[in-house]
Amino acid sequence: MTPKPFTVPPELEGRIVTPGDARYRLLSSTYTTMAEPAAVLIPESAREVVAALRFAREQGLPLSVRSGGHGLSGRSSNNGGVVIDLSALNRIEVLDREARLVRVEAGARWATVAQALAPHGLAISSGDHGNVGVGGLATGGGIGWLARRYGLTIDHIRAAEVVLADGTTVRTDAEHEPDLLWAVRGAGSGAGIVVAFEIEAMELREVGYAQIVVRIDRDGHALRQWAEHMASATRDLTTAVTLQSHGSALIAAITAVVADADEPRLRAAVEPLLKIGTGLLDLHAQLAPYPALVSTAHLHPNTGQQPSTTTNGLLTAMTDDDAAALTATATLPAHPLVQLRSVGGAVNDVPADATAYPHRHQNTLVIVSTFPPHGGVELDAAWHPLAGRVDGAYTGFESRPGPEAFSRIYPGATGERVIGLWDRYDPDRILRAF
Template identity: 60%
Template sequence: MTAAMARVPDSLRGQIVTPGDRRYAQLRSTYTTSASPAAVLLPKTTAQVVDALRYAREQRLPIAVRSGGHGFSGASSNNGGVVIDLSMLNRVQVLDERAGLVRIEAGARWANVAKTLAPYGLVVSSGDHGGVGVGGLATGGGVGWLVRAHGLTVDRVRAVEVVLADGTLVRADADHEPELFWLVRGAGAGAGIVVAFEIEAAEQRNVGVAQVVVEARPDGRTVSEWTSYLTQAPRELSAAAVVYAEGRSALMSITAVVAAESLRRARPAVEPLLAIGRVLEHRTDLLPYPALVPTAHLHPNVGQQRGTTTNGLFRDLDDAGARAVMRAVTEPGRAVVQLRSLGGAINDVAPDATAYPHRHQHTMVVASVFPPQGAGALDAAWRAVGARADGAYVNFESRPGPDAFARIYPGETGARVRRLWKRYDPDGVFRPALLTGQPQRAARPTRSAQPAGSGQPHRRRRRPR
């Protein structure tokens, strides 16, 4: 037994992973970042989360919390600190089938949620990859395949169970701890450890899914027509489009999802997308919702998707903005750009109702570069696009810091987030990277936490969380 394990609470025996453990290689890193924590704790119950947090605080080491899925910032792991990994806290329970109320623990992944809810004819709009963890997405926003029809994931949350920095377990909803409830719906990273959500699922069994590939015109017209249509399209339609260089030209690969139970209803919503450029591929199918976020997506996260990502939100992406997108894709640096549809049900919610304040935009633009390209190449590609943005989304930002904070939580929202992070975590136990700009590192690990011993999806189809 290592010195680190000697002080582990009895409730967590066998649930601490250190560098000498064979499980360490699959638990040390995130989807985008390789890391070397001193220990990873794997609680299975809320009581064990409390014990894990108290143990981690006793070590006086940086603490990272991971819901089990992947994220861009790398903040769910660290070097030399303690990671509280919630992946074994993953139960999904239907509380009230008629009302669609479900309880989902933070370590579940959305593929498992979709599979569990399918027999009930229920869905939660929740990201676009089955491997995404519930906790990270459901505290940041939740832009999914049904977002225009059913809103953000945070918009469907009805209650949360949170372990605060002092180890107190709190249930928050609209009537009990309303300030905490407001905070965790959009800015949960600095509030505490959310261990479970009660979410109002929507009735939906099947969806129309169109896969379309068109040539993307260099003058930006294809991008403009995509955004123009999605701004005023029926809210049953949500879509994502990846724009990437292909030799001397560029292509746009579109996935369009219609919240419809028949192809007869789905096809008219998709048809205008076939007129925005020369169609190279097209098919439309009726699929059960879990096919969009399948269990095949459930893989370990070992730093396999290295890259640098940023994003911006737009009320309207004008012609100059569309041309800037195409330059980002085709000029030196060659970013991969994704367009995501917003609006619809998202914009039915008041800007101050949650800590996600962006309720007037219709498009999100996400830009990524991959090794050997780095931050400098992304900055050069993104500059003209980002200058036109009106806000940003926390879950698509790989470089957290004060500048990103100002874009994600502007104005009074940001001031309120800061106040509440301070209220619920006065000692800065969680210290969100959005405030510091740096991942937490251990400068002088205590002896008890020293390690006992001295570890890509295809870019064109890359579907970030």
């Protein structure tokens, strides 16, 4: 049966993409999930977002909102429903250089933001890949290459422009709709469609960057070494570790970023990392402008090209047993990808109840992913030894939203407040993420 054509409102003329349109293949899916929505709407202003939301509600179809980036969980598209794609809302403006205040629309990607801010000597810590969309990351948290120095992206959001589920457009800041600002900073996907953020950037020009590859033992001693170094390291240092099993060998690839670095500071931060494990296999270090880390070369369409299933949790400290469980997971037959990200530092300066991201005492984010032909069953088996060791979770690396994930991401009083605000601003639950 041929689907009934949509009656497009005047405000959205030329802004709707349906199957058969040449643009459809590049707009229908996310990075991890192939999807077949009935229509993709591409508004270019807040007024057009209101019209798109009204159109979506009138169709009575499932609704997804996408800021244009990766969309790890896949919920930023759907099958048979309507997708509001914000990628045309991508303007970036320095509002006040002295105050380091910038306005970033939700459909921009972080590579473009970094490139636009670099001539002003400014940067925003913003994930670890240039293709990540502003809106998804800036409403979920924002654990990036500068996290220990800068904190989370949400910690520096000073205001937002939001289209609510009833079609009202509001500004939220410390004086106007402060409850909505609290929700936007960590749980924004269920409160409204954020079309723009005002964010306080940091002064930054060059960073130190090192890629280190070491062979590590299977008892986890090397991971303890890494965690102990990070616990005492300067806040300028943020690292990420990827564990890879190669036959009988276990390899750790360590990416280290030193904020606002010169050569002596880069050397001092990196040298202890070279002693981790049982042998240094590779080292590359340099000074570079921040946009080199989240490069415009990362920008690409998202067409379901990297299917995966992912979950995560946080560690306050790393015990011997924690480290051994991590290396054991990395060597399972399903070859799960195990990643460790530095938090702590400036992230933990923020009170736990200041935003909808309450995890302000942990120091390491643990992420585990499986890839086809392996899926959720293998991920659950890989995660089982770690589940009782972690505390909390981060929405950006959870591909299976639901009540169980919600309780880890928004535990206790935080979750109660999130649900209350989602129900206040979206009583019909058309934007509900979980």
